[in-house]
Amino acid sequence: MLIVLGSATAAPGRRHELVDAARAVTAATRSDDGCLSYVFAADLDDPDVVVSVEVWRDQAALDAHMTHDHTQRFIAAVGGLQAGEPSMSFHTVPDPA
Numbered sequence: 001m002l003i004v005l006g007s008a009t010a011a012p013g014r015r016h017e018l019v020d021a022a023r024a025v026t027a028a029t030r031s032d033d034g035c036l037s038y039v040f041a042a043d044l045d046d047p048d049v050v051v052s053v054e055v056w057r058d059q060a061a062l063d064a065h066m067t068h069d070h071t072q073r074f075i076a077a078v079g080g081l082q083a084g085e086p087s088m089s090f091h092t093v094p095d096p097a
Contacts, residue, residue, distance in 0.1 A: 001036070001095050002062055004054040007043070008078065008086035015048050018081040021074055022050060028070035034061020048083075059092075 010018045022040040029038045034057035043049035056062040065071055078086075 001093050002056040002059055003091040003093060004052070004056070004062065004088060005091070006052040006054075006086055006088040008050050008052075008082040009046070009084060010048045010050065011081055011083045014081045015050075018050055018078060021077045021081065022052070025070055025074035028068070029065060032061070032065050032068065034058065035065065 008018070019040075026038055026040060029035055032038075035054075036057060037053065037055040039053050041051050041053075043051055054062075056065070
């Protein structure tokens with residue numbers, strides 16, 4: 001199982017657009033094969049920081065997700081909606097038995 005943690009800071013005045021883009025990709029991604037969980041949330045200390053938590057069956061499922069049209073549209077859209085670079089970390093964990 002693969003867990004992906006991310007965060008991005010919305011560009012000034014662009015939070016609403018970033019949240020809308022996150023909602024759109026979430027709706028499409030949750031039905032991707034191998035997607036076990038896919039959520040976005042606001043940081044409690046800074047509402048302009050959007051946090052993501054993704055859980056994938058395996059690396060192959062994440063790789064497939066990255067090729068989908070909805071993912072590519074999201075990546076293209078958020079480029080101008082965030083301040084600086086997003087952060088992401090990847091964690092491989094054993095499947096719960």
